[in-house]
Amino acid sequence: MTYAVECKNISKHFGKTTALSHINLNMEKDKIYGLLGRNGAGKSTLLNIVTAQTFPDDGEVKIFGESPYENGRALRNICIVKENGMFLKDVSVTGALDIASSFYNNWDKKLAERLLIEFQLDKRKTYRNLSLGMKSQLGIIVGLASRAPITIFDEPYIGLDAAGRQLFYDVLIEDYMENPRTIILSTHLIDEVSNLLEDVIILNKGEVMLEGNSEDIKNKAFYIRGTKDRVEKHISGKKVLSKEEFGNTMAVAIFDSISDNEIRAMELDDLAISSIPLQQLFIFLTGGKMIKRGDINE
Amino acid sequence: MNRIKSHLKMHYLNSKKSFVIFWSIMFAISALGILISIYFKSRGYESVIITNSIVAVVIFGAVSGMVCYNETLPYMLNMGITRKDFIFGFAIYNILLSLIMSVIYTLLSIWEWLMYKLLGFNYEHFGQFFSGVKGIFEMTWICFLVTLCATVLFTLIASIYYKKGMMFLFGIGALIMLLMFIPGVTQAVFGFLESLVLSCAGGKGYIMMTLYSLAFFLLCYLIIYPLARTSQIKR
Numbered sequence: 001m002t003y004a005v006e007c008k009n010i011s012k013h014f015g016k017t018t019a020l021s022h023i024n025l026n027m028e029k030d031k032i033y034g035l036l037g038r039n040g041a042g043k044s045t046l047l048n049i050v051t052a053q054t055f056p057d058d059g060e061v062k063i064f065g066e067s068p069y070e071n072g073r074a075l076r077n078i079c080i081v082k083e084n085g086m087f088l089k090d091v092s093v094t095g096a097l098d099i100a101s102s103f104y105n106n107w108d109k110k111l112a113e114r115l116l117i118e119f120q121l122d123k124r125k126t127y128r129n130l131s132l133g134m135k136s137q138l139g140i141i142v143g144l145a146s147r148a149p150i151t152i153f154d155e156p157y158i159g160l161d162a163a164g165r166q167l168f169y170d171v172l173i174e175d176y177m178e179n180p181r182t183i184i185l186s187t188h189l190i191d192e193v194s195n196l197l198e199d200v201i202i203l204n205k206g207e208v209m210l211e212g213n214s215e216d217i218k219n220k221a222f223y224i225r226g227t228k229d230r231v232e233k234h235i236s237g238k239k240v241l242s243k244e245e246f247g248n249t250m251a252v253a254i255f256d257s258i259s260d261n262e263i264r265a266m267e268l269d270d271l272a273i274s275s276i277p278l279q280q281l282f283i284f285l286t287g288g289k290m291i292k293r294g295d296i297n298e
Numbered sequence: 299m300n301r302i303k304s305h306l307k308m309h310y311l312n313s314k315k316s317f318v319i320f321w322s323i324m325f326a327i328s329a330l331g332i333l334i335s336i337y338f339k340s341r342g343y344e345s346v347i348i349t350n351s352i353v354a355v356v357i358f359g360a361v362s363g364m365v366c367y368n369e370t371l372p373y374m375l376n377m378g379i380t381r382k383d384f385i386f387g388f389a390i391y392n393i394l395l396s397l398i399m400s401v402i403y404t405l406l407s408i409w410e411w412l413m414y415k416l417l418g419f420n421y422e423h424f425g426q427f428f429s430g431v432k433g434i435f436e437m438t439w440i441c442f443l444v445t446l447c448a449t450v451l452f453t454l455i456a457s458i459y460y461k462k463g464m465m466f467l468f469g470i471g472a473l474i475m476l477l478m479f480i481p482g483v484t485q486a487v488f489g490f491l492e493s494l495v496l497s498c499a500g501g502k503g504y505i506m507m508t509l510y511s512l513a514f515f516l517l518c519y520l521i522i523y524p525l526a527r528t529s530q531i532k533r
Contacts, residue, residue: 053375053531070527072301075378086376088312088369095311102304103377 004182010059019045030180037203079148081139083155089128106147132159190279226271241284305387347419363449367456400442443511450518457525
């Protein structure tokens with residue numbers, strides 16, 4: 001099977017700092033991926049390597065089966081939008097879109113024009129004179145209108161208000177339904193995007209901590225609350241992310257498969273079960289106190 | 299080829315503003331010079347008027363080469379262009395910019411010559427490197443060659459700076475200065491430069507200058523190419 005993006009044993013160091021350590025990932029065609037991780041987890045470094053802007057110290061990357069390094073054919077499949085824009089400062093919005101349209105083969109001019117109107121972006125302004133939110137809007141327009149087979153958004157909406165972000169999600173989904181492609185969304189705003197993501201990759205300290213289908217992941221993450229002894233009885237052998245006690249009551253977050261029979265048994269024991277939102281799971285996994293990484297790594 | 303076209307379009311849009319500002323200033327200075335000359339003429343000044351704008355043109359080319367390289371390499375890598383295509387496109391940009399600058403410089407010189415002649419001044423165009431150069435073509439061509447050499451030299455400096463950083467660049471500067479202290483090195487370098495300049499003198503000097511400039515251009519790009527091929531986007 002040819003993957004849209006294949007990373008084999010990627011490692012990258014900056015001096016004594018390990019940015020990425022033995023990353024192995026396969027991203028399928030026409031899927032929406034969420035690349036999640038805390039600041040400094042290695043997300044941007046990984047995306048820079050995938051797009052051949054940075055070289056790995058070890059390992060190899062393939063884009064639709066080809067190495068992207070100095071390979072125009074492979075690179076033509078990618079559009080990356082970064083948080084710091086990467087636009088030329090003295091070029092106007094019209095100019096930036098004009099340049100982008102000449103680089104991306106599938107450029108959708110109508111979509112770009114529609115988004116310009118919807119975001120109410122002043123076409124004559126130079127990039128230098130745009131506000132932070134407007135710069136993000138321009139990046140989003142380029143990313144969406146590029147229709148690149150692999151479209152990467154690396155923290156695309158710094159400074160963008162809630163309405164602007166919602167518009168981005170709406171257009172992203174609408175356009176994805178009509179023109180499926182591989183979309184990689186690297187973000188901190190996990191709750192907002194959790195419903196968009198088909199697959200989730202969580203990076204922590206340069207390593208893949210968790211990778212899989214977002215629904216499967218959500219279906220394995222539960223809070224269980226109840227009396228201490230009953231909770232302990234049911235979580236025995238399960239992967240526990242967090243445990244809090246209040247007198248005789250205990251609340252635990254677990255990340256493990258729970259069968260229907262187990263759920264019924266818990267309910268019979270008066271235990272409250274609720275699912276953990278993806279953002280909270282992310283916090284447990286990347287910053288929680290009770291993580292046993294060996295248990296979590298899928 | 300389409301990617302090179304897109305590359306050049308990007309350079310056009312990126313440089314347009316600074317280019318227009320530069321030439322607006324140049325033409326404004328020229329117009330101001332003419333106004334000052336008219337004033338002096340009204341006060342009885344009848345001597346020679348000397349103008350020179352080639353230095354400004356060369357400096358603009360050099361600065362443009364340096365700034366553009368650092369600004370557009372990460373941008374182009376982000377747009378998915380290969381480093382090889384970037385270098386090829388940048389070399390074409392260097393040539394086109396130098397050529398356009400030279401043509402406008404020649405037009406400015408012709409405008410100044412016409413204006414001063416019309417006003418009845420004894421006009422001298424100072425700043426040509428070789429006294430034998432009188433024709434419009436030669437003037438344009440030599441301005442092109444000098445601007446191209448300056449542009450490509452500063453592109454080389456920019457590529458070293460991008461790849462290795464400012465300290466490395468300072469290190470090279472310090473090393474060159476140290477080498478100059480070795481007995482005989484300074485004489486040898488200046489002797490070589492002198493013979494180079496002398497070989498370009500005379501009526502057909504611009505042919506030698508063309509060959510030297512072409513060699514210098516290729517030599518610089520032979521160094522720039524491997525530097526760019528291994529350059530990464532900055533964190």
